[in-house]
Amino acid sequence: MNAMVPGRRQFLLATLSAAGGLAVGVGFAPDAAALPTNTEIWDTPPPAGAHEVTAWVVIEPDESVLIRVAKQEMGQGILTALPMLVAEELGCDWTKVRAEYASAHRNLVEKNVYGRMGTGGSRSVRENYRLLQQAGASARERLVAAAAARWGVAPAACSVRDGRITHPPSGRTLGFGAVAADAARITLTAEPAIRPPEQFRLAGTPQPRLDTPVKVNGSARFGIDTRLPGMLYAAVAACPVFGGTLVSADDKAIAGRRGIKAVVRLKDAVVVVADNFWRAKQALADLPVTWDEGAAADTDSAQFRAAYRAALDGPAANALTRGNAAAALAGAPKTVEALYEVPYLAHATMEPLNCTAHVQPGRVDVWLGTQFPEKALEAAAEVAGVAPGNVYVHNCYLGGGFGRRAVNDELRQAVAVSKAVGAPVKLIWTREEDIRHDRYRPQAAIRFRAGLGADGMPVAWQARTAVGSIRRSLGWDPVTNGVESSAVEGLANTPYAFPNATVDCILKNTHVPVMFWRSVGSSQNAFAVESFIDELAAAAGVDPLTMRRRLLAGKSDFLHVLDVLEENSGWGRPLPAGWGRGIAIHQSFDTIVGEVVEASVSSRGEVRVHRVVAAVDCGHVVNPATVERQIESAVIYGLTAALSGEITIAKGRVEQGNFDTYEMVRMADAPRIETHLALSGGGKWGGIGEPGTPPIAPALANAIFDATGTRVRSLPLKHARLVGRA
Amino acid sequence: MLRAATQTEARMITLTVNGREHRLDVEPEMPLLWVLRDEIGLTGTKFGCGIAQCGACAVHVNGAATRACSVPVGSIDGAAVLTIEGLSAESNHPVQVAWIAEDVPQCGYCQSGQIMAAVAFLKATPNPSDADIDAGLSNICRCGTYPRLRAAVHRAAALMRT
Numbered sequence: 001m002n003a004m005v006p007g008r009r010q011f012l013l014a015t016l017s018a019a020g021g022l023a024v025g026v027g028f029a030p031d032a033a034a035l036p037t038n039t040e041i042w043d044t045p046p047p048a049g050a051h052e053v054t055a056w057v058v059i060e061p062d063e064s065v066l067i068r069v070a071k072q073e074m075g076q077g078i079l080t081a082l083p084m085l086v087a088e089e090l091g092c093d094w095t096k097v098r099a100e101y102a103s104a105h106r107n108l109v110e111k112n113v114y115g116r117m118g119t120g121g122s123r124s125v126r127e128n129y130r131l132l133q134q135a136g137a138s139a140r141e142r143l144v145a146a147a148a149a150r151w152g153v154a155p156a157a158c159s160v161r162d163g164r165i166t167h168p169p170s171g172r173t174l175g176f177g178a179v180a181a182d183a184a185r186i187t188l189t190a191e192p193a194i195r196p197p198e199q200f201r202l203a204g205t206p207q208p209r210l211d212t213p214v215k216v217n218g219s220a221r222f223g224i225d226t227r228l229p230g231m232l233y234a235a236v237a238a239c240p241v242f243g244g245t246l247v248s249a250d251d252k253a254i255a256g257r258r259g260i261k262a263v264v265r266l267k268d269a270v271v272v273v274a275d276n277f278w279r280a281k282q283a284l285a286d287l288p289v290t291w292d293e294g295a296a297a298d299t300d301s302a303q304f305r306a307a308y309r310a311a312l313d314g315p316a317a318n319a320l321t322r323g324n325a326a327a328a329l330a331g332a333p334k335t336v337e338a339l340y341e342v343p344y345l346a347h348a349t350m351e352p353l354n355c356t357a358h359v360q361p362g363r364v365d366v367w368l369g370t371q372f373p374e375k376a377l378e379a380a381a382e383v384a385g386v387a388p389g390n391v392y393v394h395n396c397y398l399g400g401g402f403g404r405r406a407v408n409d410e411l412r413q414a415v416a417v418s419k420a421v422g423a424p425v426k427l428i429w430t431r432e433e434d435i436r437h438d439r440y441r442p443q444a445a446i447r448f449r450a451g452l453g454a455d456g457m458p459v460a461w462q463a464r465t466a467v468g469s470i471r472r473s474l475g476w477d478p479v480t481n482g483v484e485s486s487a488v489e490g491l492a493n494t495p496y497a498f499p500n501a502t503v504d505c506i507l508k509n510t511h512v513p514v515m516f517w518r519s520v521g522s523s524q525n526a527f528a529v530e531s532f533i534d535e536l537a538a539a540a541g542v543d544p545l546t547m548r549r550r551l552l553a554g555k556s557d558f559l560h561v562l563d564v565l566e567e568n569s570g571w572g573r574p575l576p577a578g579w580g581r582g583i584a585i586h587q588s589f590d591t592i593v594g595e596v597v598e599a600s601v602s603s604r605g606e607v608r609v610h611r612v613v614a615a616v617d618c619g620h621v622v623n624p625a626t627v628e629r630q631i632e633s634a635v636i637y638g639l640t641a642a643l644s645g646e647i648t649i650a651k652g653r654v655e656q657g658n659f660d661t662y663e664m665v666r667m668a669d670a671p672r673i674e675t676h677l678a679l680s681g682g683g684k685w686g687g688i689g690e691p692g693t694p695p696i697a698p699a700l701a702n703a704i705f706d707a708t709g710t711r712v713r714s715l716p717l718k719h720a721r722l723v724g725r726a
Numbered sequence: 727m728l729r730a731a732t733q734t735e736a737r738m739i740t741l742t743v744n745g746r747e748h749r750l751d752v753e754p755e756m757p758l759l760w761v762l763r764d765e766i767g768l769t770g771t772k773f774g775c776g777i778a779q780c781g782a783c784a785v786h787v788n789g790a791a792t793r794a795c796s797v798p799v800g801s802i803d804g805a806a807v808l809t810i811e812g813l814s815a816e817s818n819h820p821v822q823v824a825w826i827a828e829d830v831p832q833c834g835y836c837q838s839g840q841i842m843a844a845v846a847f848l849k850a851t852p853n854p855s856d857a858d859i860d861a862g863l864s865n866i867c868r869c870g871t872y873p874r875l876r877a878a879v880h881r882a883a884a885l886m887r888t
Contacts, residue, residue: 073833074833075831075832075833075834075869076832077832208826208829209829209831211831211834212825212826212829212830212831213817213826214834215831215834215837216817216822216825216826216830216831216837216841217770217810217811217813217814217817217822218768218769218770218771218809218810218811218838219770219811220834221769222772222834222835224769224772224773225769227767227769233764258753276752276756276760276764276765277760277763277764278756278757278760278764279753279756348868349833349835349868350772350774350780350782350833350835350836350866350867350868350869351772351774351833351835352773352774397833397834397835398833399772399833399834399835400833400835400868400869401833402868428773430776431774431775431776431777625829629829629832629871629874632870632871632872632873632874633832633869633870633871634870635870636869636870636872637868637869637870639870658775658776658777658779659774659775659777659779659780659866660777660779664780664866664868665870665872666864666865666866666872667859667860667863667864667865667872667875667876668860668861668864670870670872670873670876672873673873
């Protein structure tokens with residue numbers, strides 16, 4: 001990989017020796033000036049002498065190329081991958097590329113010049129590659145046309161390479177910078193064609209992230225790092241029971257304390273404003289507050305669990321009908337039934353939610369990390385009572401997203417508080433506030449009934465899920481037909497060739513708000529489906545990989561993933577005593593990921609995950625380095641949830657509050673992860689941020705079954721009573 | 727006035743941060759983290775949990791890795807503090823060089839703390855095994871960069887031996 005690292009990072013050149021040892025050569029000291037990444041990633045005025053060729057591409061006086069990115073960087077690497085797609089066509093020198101966010105304000109004023117800026121659903125590459133390639137090609141053609149006009153030659157006679165336009169017959173050449181101003185005034189009669197992936201030169205090669213340099217020296221600006229002249233700090237406490245409201249707060253108890261500026265009362269929260277965050281937080285803790293907790297104050301997780309189970313026997317909406325599953329089940333020589341359950345989960349981004357707002361007459365500025373800057377803009381306008389065109393969103397690097405930063409709860413609070421106190425305010429949620437006022441991955445109960453034929457293969461498949469509706473919880477949609485696509489993703493679109501199948505959906509919400517959590521419905525449905533397939537394989541006495549291969553007969557992309565997985569995992573080979581191996585395969589966000597887990601269970605029941613082998617078909621790859629890291633990231637995110645993740649409710653409120661009670665996978669728990677590409681290419685473009693998460697929980701549960709004979713049907717695993725055979 | 731000034735003087739806390747002396751008029755109970763971020767303006771050190779669980783706020787106090795969210799500043803009056811901003815002028819500390827070479831960060835929020843923890847760890851354990859790394863580095867990364875962190879620690883150790 002290092003051979004492909006551009007010159008800017010030559011000082012890093014290092015290789016793994018054939019023996020596996022490190023051979024490192026540090027030839028040059030890093031030149032900070034040669035690391036052009038912005039510490040502040042929101043849109044800034046281009047430097048003097050820079051020329052904007054299009055809304056996407058700016059050529060700067062030193063021939064650096066600024067590429068605007070209309071998606072938001074939360075760790076998934078789009079700040080590098082998306083500029084690669086523009087640069088692929090632009091023909092610039094990749095080592096001179098700088099990236100920054102496109103402006104949500106400009107997108108509003110210039111009527112959607114950047115398209116949809118909201119970032120989620122593993123969509124950034126697969127839904128934008130054409131647009132971004134076109135942006136690069138269009139800018140290139142304008143630059144060429146400008147040079148050709150200056151030379152009085154035909155544009156078709158010119159070529160482009162590394163940021164220079166050449167007219168080979170005469171040998172004349174010009175840098176992009178020399179013609180950028182002219183290029184900006186050129187209108188193309190037709191947009192140029194873009195390259196098919198087979199002709200990619202830059203895309204498809206592993207490239208280091210553009211934002212790494214600012215993320216190793218503390219200079220990358222996250223929302224929480226915002227500092228403004230005269231800025232105050234705010235600590236917030238929302239009603240501990242969701243849906244409750246503030247009755248009163250007795251500010252006299254904290255009057256006269258050092259640095260305290262104000263107590264602001266919101267409908268469902270109270271805020272202390274001070275000249276330092278710690279002072280605000282301490283005063284808030286000592287502030288007597290009375291809440292109206294509302295009707296949900298008597299609820300708890302045991303009630304919810306019983307209610308979701310009971311709902312499975314009630315009315316349901318049908319999401320899939322194939323053949324006659326009831327009849328096939330009745331006639332099957334063998335039937336298998338199982339109930340799977342998953343809890344609420346918090347996102348727990350490393351950077352707790354925060355927002356800095358500055359509300360002035362006729363203008364609102366906000367600084368935060370948001371996945372949806374256009375929604376942040378609308379929300380700020382609504383709360384401040386100004387026209388959307390008067391709002392400026394300065395989006396920062398996101399300290400994790402995973403879906404949590406898709407809505408802007410913290411922004412609404414910050415804008416209201418800044419408006420109330422008449423000063424810029426940085427409002428920060430403590431970790432406890434962040435865990436207790438998330439919008440969670442829904443709790444669910446999922447039941448299967450299957451019939452096996454004489455050959456051991458399923459002849460009937462009935463799946464039924466009872467789960468919270470995200471769209472109802474967000475107030476987006478009443479989902480009148482009773483089927484929410486995210487609730488049944490991975491169920492209703494099953495790739496398995498069941499001759500007779502039904503999938504039913506029961507949408508049932510509690511007072512606990514639910515939302516998108518990395519891989520959404522697939523996070524629970526893959527666990528249930530892939531565990532139950534393993535149960536069927538065990539009941540039929542068929543190898544779990546073979547069972548899947550038979551059920552996926554004719555689906556060459558799935559089969560290729562299984563082949564790559566089998567080959568690289570050493571499937572079927574002996575393991576040490578007490579170890580087990582499990583497999584799962586799942587398609588989400590148009591990408592198929594298969595994973596094989598090797599895990600051990602000790603005689604005291606301790607689970608240890610040793611190795612994860614993943615095979616991935618995301619169609620095409622822009623940055624292979626990103627794909628590898630996103631699979632690792634998604635595996636570990638899912639592993640945390642599988643091993644220990646649960647949000648439980650008592651007296652209507654969340655019981656967990658911090659990393660001592662909402663535990664995380666750490667270095668010592670992290671397995672070796674090997675990622676293999678199994679690309680099908682063609683017209684397929686899949687996402688990569690989320691699809692690695694769904695298979696890990698079932699692959700682990702299946703490995704535990706292999707190791708112990710115990711089937712885990714409820715997450716997290718920490719509650720399972722396991723006894724290893726070692 | 728003289729009397730008031732003397733009282734203020736008496737409660738001043740002195741810290742040397744990244745080689746620069748700061749005289750701070752703050753409550754002694756205020757955690758070092760918020761002194762660094764809100765009073766001194768060094769925001770590279772991050773707030774993650776406030777209870778010394780996650781390590782996003784790791785800095786060095788008199789050379790020892792310390793979770794700044796849980797250290798009252800009054801308890802370290804006179805101390806020398808090193809933060810990520812002071813680790814090197816040009817991101818060329820061997821640990822930073824290794825982090826860049828392995829392209830470790832994803833969202834990046836925990837990485838200041840990861841780097842400061844690794845620098846202290848490698849001082850005490852210059853030639854670490856995987857088991858040493860498991861035992862010695864416990865900072866949380868929600869992006870799951872652990873495989874890259876592990877590789878970068880090994881690479882940094884190799885760089886520091888040469």
